[in-house]
Amino acid sequence: METLVPLLAVSDFFPRGILPYLLGGLLVGLGAAVIYLATGIIAGASTFLESTLSYVSDVDRFNRFKYVQSRNWRVVFTLGIVSGAAIWGLVLAPDPTIWTTDVQWWRLLGGGILVGVGTRLGKGCTSGHGVCGVGSLSNTSLVNVATFMVFAIGTAQLVQALGVSP
Amino acid sequence: MSNETQSPWFLPVIYVGGLIFGLGLAISGMARPEVVLDFLQFEDFGLLFVMGGAAAVTGVTFAVATRYLNRAPLTASEYTRRVKEFDRNVVVGGVIFGVGWGLSGICPGAAYASFGVGNYPILWAIAGMFLGAYAQGHVRSLIGGNTGGS
Numbered sequence: 001m002e003t004l005v006p007l008l009a010v011s012d013f014f015p016r017g018i019l020p021y022l023l024g025g026l027l028v029g030l031g032a033a034v035i036y037l038a039t040g041i042i043a044g045a046s047t048f049l050e051s052t053l054s055y056v057s058d059v060d061r062f063n064r065f066k067y068v069q070s071r072n073w074r075v076v077f078t079l080g081i082v083s084g085a086a087i088w089g090l091v092l093a094p095d096p097t098i099w100t101t102d103v104q105w106w107r108l109l110g111g112g113i114l115v116g117v118g119t120r121l122g123k124g125c126t127s128g129h130g131v132c133g134v135g136s137l138s139n140t141s142l143v144n145v146a147t148f149m150v151f152a153i154g155t156a157q158l159v160q161a162l163g164v165s166p
Numbered sequence: 167m168s169n170e171t172q173s174p175w176f177l178p179v180i181y182v183g184g185l186i187f188g189l190g191l192a193i194s195g196m197a198r199p200e201v202v203l204d205f206l207q208f209e210d211f212g213l214l215f216v217m218g219g220a221a222a223v224t225g226v227t228f229a230v231a232t233r234y235l236n237r238a239p240l241t242a243s244e245y246t247r248r249v250k251e252f253d254r255n256v257v258v259g260g261v262i263f264g265v266g267w268g269l270s271g272i273c274p275g276a277a278y279a280s281f282g283v284g285n286y287p288i289l290w291a292i293a294g295m296f297l298g299a300y301a302q303g304h305v306r307s308l309i310g311g312n313t314g315g316s
Contacts, residue, residue, distance in 0.1 A: 013211045016195065021212035022219050024194020029223025031187030036227060037235075038179045040243030043187075045275030049299035061303040073180045080184020081191065081275060082282035088192035089283025099283045103199040103271055105290045111270020112277070112294020114262050117302045119274060119295075122259020123250050126273040127187075130217050135224030136247035140256055147260030148267060155268025156206035166200060 031084075032132060035077070042136075044128025045081070046119035048074040103166045107159075118148070173240040190220070191279035198285065199271030206268055266298075 014021075035043050051071035054062040089099050101108075119125040122144050124133060129148075133141020194216040195201035205213035231245040238245065250256075267273055272280065272291045280288040 015210050016201075016212055018212065018215055021194050021215035024190045024192070024196070025216035025219025026223055027190025027193065028187050028216065029190075029220035029227075031183045031185070031190060032220070032224050033227040034186060035180055035183035036224070036238075036245070037231060038183075038238060039176065039241045040238035040245055041180075041241070042246075042248045043180075043183070045273075045278065046295075046299075048278075049274065049295055050303055053296070053300055053303065057300065057303075059300075059303050060307040073177060076177050076180045077184040077187075078278050080181040080186075081188030081278040083181075084185035084188030084190075085192035085197055085279035085282030086188075086284070087185070088189050089197070089285075093192070093283070099198060099280075099285050101199050101271075101280070101285055101287050103203070103287075105287065108199070108270050108272065108287065108290035109294045111266040111268075111272065112291035113298040113301070114266025114294075115270065115273060115291070116266075116295035116298020116300075118259045118261070118263025118266055118298075120259070120299050120302050121255050122263055123256060125263065125275070126217070126267075127275045128248070131220040132224050132228075132248040133250070134217070134221040136228055136249060137225070138247065138249045140250045140252040141248065143252065144256050144260040147257055148264035151261050151264025152268035153206050153208075155265045156203055156271070157208075157268075159269060160203075160207055166203065 028127075028131060029135075031080075032127070041073075042128075042132045043077055044124050044132060045078070046115075046125040046128060048078050049116055050120055101166075104164070107164070122148075176240050179240060187275070188279045188282055191276050192283050196273075196276040197280040197283050197288075199280075199288075199291075202267070202271040202273075202276070206271070270294075 032043055035041055050062050051067040051074045054067050054071055129141040129144045191197055196216060204210040228247050235245055270291055274295060277288055277292050
């Protein structure tokens with residue numbers, strides 16, 4: 001009986017189990033580690049947004065040397081992310097139909113705009129600050145992650161409380 | 167890093183690293199906004215294992231490489247940690263990103279992966295991210311050059 005109680009508690013907090021999360025997280029770290037060990041580059045996902053804009057925009061900020069000289073490999077990195085996810089979603093996953101989202105389009109678009117502004121203003125996103133910055137024990141990243149976590153939790157719970165679902 | 171494209175292995179390695187990264191994002195469920203929103207609504211804490219697991223791997227890798235390894239083989243770059251300068255934008259950007267992440271349940275890397283798994287409504291979010299990145303870059307270029315940012 002005494003083992004039953006903690007088991008119930010665990011499944012309350014992790015209704016989908018823990019394994020896919022842990023395995024997925026380790027692979028995310030491994031992908032970043034492969035690139036880092038081979039090239040010394042600490043790859044984040046959101047810089048791609050600005051470096052790719054340098055192909056089509058003459059705005060000064062997007063055409064800084066470090067964006068222009070990295071924009072090609074950032075496209076390749078993003079194509080790798082798309083391909084890796086496609087291998088899982090379209091070939092390996094048990095049920096490909098579960099992957100589409102029912103979150104409403106205006107949440108995706110409006111949230112996406114804020115993500116685009118916030119990650120670039122804040123110098124990184126969940127991969128740059130959240131994974132690589134935290135892995136570096138960088139105070140800048142720890143402050144950024146704590147900030148976006150608190151505001152994301154507040155926003156998601158507010159939207160839920162207003163009756164928007166999903 | 168200016169000569170980083172000289173090795174013929176450079177782009178293939180970036181691609182393979184991205185592929186493993188994207189595979190992980192897909193397996194972890196982060197490619198689905200619903201899974202992220204469940205975390206933010208305290209209904210499923212699995213995301214902690216994704217971020218924690220990934221940060222543990224990069225943390226060990228950075229620690230070993232910066233201490234014991236010389237230079238990266240493909241670029242001859244020195245191994246460094248990811249330490250960015252702190253300024254007000256780190257907090258303001260974090261607030262805006264947090265509100266956007268809480269509203270949409272999706273962040274940049276997970277959005278690319280989401281497109282890969284065939285979740286095409288995510289194009290709304292990707293379009294939004296480009297719009298947002300363009301808007302901040304345009305405004306910041308107008309008001310005072312290229313201060314801050316990464």
